[in-house]
Amino acid sequence: TVVAGDPSALVQVIEAIKPMQAAPSEDQTRVPFSQRKHPVAFQFLDVSTPFHCSLSESAVAKVADDIGRLGLFADCSQASPLTISCLSNEDGTPLSDKCSTWNDVAMELVRLQSVVINDWLSVCRNVAAMTASVTHVLDFGPGKAGASIGGLTARNLRGSGIGVEFAPTRALEIKV
Structure with a gap:
C-alpha cells in the first residue's frame, strides 16, 4: 500500500501503525497465523510532486x-x-x-x-481478464526492471499467460 500526503501527516500515520506491527526480533512462531502481527516496512519516496492524491x-x-x-x-x-x-x-x-x-x-x-488513486490490483485483474486480446504489458519506467511498477504488475499477472516487458528507460541516441 502506498500512502500519499504531507510528510508530517505521513509521520503520524507511521506512528499510528507502529504499535500494530511485529518487531523484527519478535518471535511469533507460537502465535496462530490468524493472530500474528504483520511486518510493515515504511519508506519515504523521493518525489518532486504529489501524484495520485x-x-x-x-x-x-x-x-x-x-x-x-x-x-x-x-x-x-x-x-x-x-x-x-x-x-x-x-x-x-x-x-x-x-x-x-x-x-x-x-x-x-x-x-x-x-489526483486519482491507483488501484493497481484491479487494473491487473482487468488486464488478466483480457487474455484473448492482451499478450504483453510494456513498462516504460522509470526504475529498474523488477523494482518499478512493472515488477508489481508482473507479480500480479503471474500465471495469467501475459508477459511484462521492461522497455529501456533511457532515450536512445539516433544518428542521422
Missing part, C-alpha cells in the same frame, strides 16, 4: 486551461483517437470507453496522473 487537484484545472490556451487538440476531433489499448490506472477500464476525442484523452490522463 488530492494535493494535486488544483493542477488539473491549470493544465486544462493550458491545453485550451495552446490549442493542443483543437484540430483533433477524430472519433476514436486510441488505436492501442490504454487502460485507466483507476480501475483498468479502457480509456476508449470514456474518451471520444483527443482532448478527452488528454484530460483523463491528466486526472489519472494527478
Whole structure:
C-alpha cells in the first residue's frame, strides 16, 4: 500500500501503525497465523510532486486551461483517437470507453496522473481478464526492471499467460 500526503501527516500515520506491527526480533512462531502481527516496512519516496492524491487537484484545472490556451487538440476531433489499448490506472477500464476525442484523452490522463488513486490490483485483474486480446504489458519506467511498477504488475499477472516487458528507460541516441 502506498500512502500519499504531507510528510508530517505521513509521520503520524507511521506512528499510528507502529504499535500494530511485529518487531523484527519478535518471535511469533507460537502465535496462530490468524493472530500474528504483520511486518510493515515504511519508506519515504523521493518525489518532486504529489501524484495520485488530492494535493494535486488544483493542477488539473491549470493544465486544462493550458491545453485550451495552446490549442493542443483543437484540430483533433477524430472519433476514436486510441488505436492501442490504454487502460485507466483507476480501475483498468479502457480509456476508449470514456474518451471520444483527443482532448478527452488528454484530460483523463491528466486526472489519472494527478489526483486519482491507483488501484493497481484491479487494473491487473482487468488486464488478466483480457487474455484473448492482451499478450504483453510494456513498462516504460522509470526504475529498474523488477523494482518499478512493472515488477508489481508482473507479480500480479503471474500465471495469467501475459508477459511484462521492461522497455529501456533511457532515450536512445539516433544518428542521422
